[in-house]
Amino acid sequence: MRISVIGVGYLGAVHAAAMADLGHTVVGVDVDEAKIAALSEARAPFFEPGLPDLLASATASGRLRFTTDFAAVADADVHFVAVGTPQSADGDAADLRFVDAAFASLLEHVSPGDVIVGKSTVPVGTASRLAQVVAERAPGATLAWNPEFLREGFAVKDTVSPDRLVYGVPEGEAGARAARILDEVYASAVAAGTPVIVTDYATAELVKVAANAFLATKISFINAMAEIAEVTGADVTQLADAIGHDARIGRRFLNAGVGFGGGCLPKDIRAFSARARELGRGDSVRFLDEVDKINLRRRDRVVELVREECGGLEGVRVAVLGLAFKPHSDDIRDSPALDIAMRLADGGAVVTATDPEAIANARRRAPQLAFVESAAEAAAGADIVVLITEWPEFTGLDPEELGALVSHRVVVDGRNALDAERWRSAGWRFRGLGR
Numbered sequence: 038m039r040i041s042v043i044g045v046g047y048l049g050a051v052h053a054a055a056m057a058d059l060g061h062t063v064v065g066v067d068v069d070e071a072k073i074a075a076l077s078e079a080r081a082p083f084f085e086p087g088l089p090d091l092l093a094s095a096t097a098s099g100r101l102r103f104t105t106d107f108a109a110v111a112d113a114d115v116h117f118v119a120v121g122t123p124q125s126a127d128g129d130a131a132d133l134r135f136v137d138a139a140f141a142s143l144l145e146h147v148s149p150g151d152v153i154v155g156k157s158t159v160p161v162g163t164a165s166r167l168a169q170v171v172a173e174r175a176p177g178a179t180l181a182w183n184p185e186f187l188r189e190g191f192a193v194k195d196t197v198s199p200d201r202l203v204y205g206v207p208e209g210e211a212g213a214r215a216a217r218i219l220d221e222v223y224a225s226a227v228a229a230g231t232p233v234i235v236t237d238y239a240t241a242e243l244v245k246v247a248a249n250a251f252l253a254t255k256i257s258f259i260n261a262m263a264e265i266a267e268v269t270g271a272d273v274t275q276l277a278d279a280i281g282h283d284a285r286i287g288r289r290f291l292n293a294g295v296g297f298g299g300g301c302l303p304k305d306i307r308a309f310s311a312r313a314r315e316l317g318r319g320d321s322v323r324f325l326d327e328v329d330k331i332n333l334r335r336r337d338r339v340v341e342l343v344r345e346e347c348g349g350l351e352g353v354r355v356a357v358l359g360l361a362f363k364p365h366s367d368d369i370r371d372s373p374a375l376d377i378a379m380r381l382a383d384g385g386a387v388v389t390a391t392d393p394e395a396i397a398n399a400r401r402r403a404p405q406l407a408f409v410e411s412a413a414e415a416a417a418g419a420d421i422v423v424l425i426t427e428w429p430e431f432t433g434l435d436p437e438e439l440g441a442l443v444s445h446r447v448v449v450d451g452r453n454a455l456d457a458e459r460w461r462s463a464g465w466r467f468r469g470l471g472r
């Protein structure tokens with residue numbers, strides 16, 4: 038099929054490359070010239086495992102190209118819109134300016150019979166509003182909404198082999214045809230038995246935010262238990278193991294720690310709350326405000342632990358391990374790690390931070406921090422080591438070897454990812470969250 042992808046960031050670049058890899062002919066369009074220049078040379082503009090190989094092979098096949106020129110979409114029949122929907126500068130709601138601008142540019146070039154497929158995460162009601170815009174400016178084209186569930190760090194696998202496909206389509210033949218076309222786009226996943234849910238726009242939009250709200254709630258639930266564990270002497274990791282054995286609960290997403298961040302969960306739950314309030318149903322998801330607060334309190338707790346262990350922050354040498362919001366990504370959007378590193382520095386600590394992939398992004402956001410290339414360099418002379426992003430490079434550290442480098446053997450494990458006994462036996466004072 039001939040496909041265009043509008044917005045080639047973390048979602049769109051992977052989607053474009055994966056669609057070309059599946060055999061479609063794809064053009065990726067973005068307003069960011071630097072990103073397009075990198076992608077045109079088959080260079081990934083961000084770190085995502087597997088993406089460089091995918092870009093190289095798809096580009097070599099001649100089926101993938103990138104441009105800033107919207108006119109190039111005229112060659113395609115299916116147009117995916119994957120632009121950003123960040124939190125508004127002045128509130129919790131999603132900022133839809135990029136979506137509206139992308140549709141305005143795209144609709145100048147679509148033809149009757151084309152299918153436009155929204156992938157961005159949007160507030161419920163957006164697709165039906167945009168369907169009106171499509172009907173006015175590109176009569177004969179059909180809008181579908183196909184939310185994306187990929188996880189950064191596993192984006193290539195999740196795009197090629199999703200665990201479900203959701204198509205929000207209008208009623209009638211146009212919607213049925215759009216669903217058939219999406220089945221063709223995703224033919225290999227459909228043939229592999231991937232569940233396909235064909236539904237209306239509102240359900241498709243809500244599936245995405247409901248999934249993120251559920252995951253955020255599960256994380257904040259265990260972090261709330263961590264807060265209780267901290268004042269009772271209980272161990273939240275054992276508690277999670279024990280309740281996780283209940284198949285109705287499950288152990289995944291029950292790792293207490295500094296909580297969630299990134300370009301999706303935080304802004305998605307805030308946008309969901311804001312949209313529910315607009316709809317007069319703010320009460321229905323008011324718990325998400327609490328989920329958000331619990332999540333942010335865990336960052337305060339790490340700062341408090343450092344202060345407690347070092348008798349204050351002024352002049353304390355802190356080694357911060359991790360800057361990305363999660364391992365296997367260079368994404369620092371709403372990263373708990375970077376936030377904590379900045380707060381420690383604001384409090385007077387001398388922070389030396391490291392991350393296998395996110396230093397360049399972090400340096401742009403927080404030039405006041407000192408960045409080094411390895412955990413060993415960060416730990417040299419440190420009064421305290423704080424692990425915040427659980428990269429294997431950090432969780433696999435040898436406490437004996439690291440202990441030889443620091444001034445004081447004190448570690449805060451912000452992800453409960455280290456073997457506490459092993460670190461204690463190597464002479465470390467060990468502080469976890471909720472244990």
Ligand SMILES: NC(=O)c1ccc[n+]([C@@H]2O[C@H](COP(=O)([O-])OP(=O)(O)OC[C@H]3O[C@@H](n4cnc5c(N)ncnc54)[C@H](O)[C@@H]3O)[C@@H](O)[C@H]2O)c1
Binds near residue numbers: 043121
């Ligand atoms: N990153 C993820 O893991 C993920 C997963 C699922 C859903 N989503 C959703 O996908 C959307 C995109 O997220 P992302 O992480 O890829 O964001 P991103 O910021 O990495 O990428 C967005 C891209 O859109 C481009 N853009 C902005 N305005 C444009 C316009 N008018 N025309 C063309 N391009 C334009 C930007 O330059 C940028 O490259 C968001 O709605 C997000 O919530 C993201």
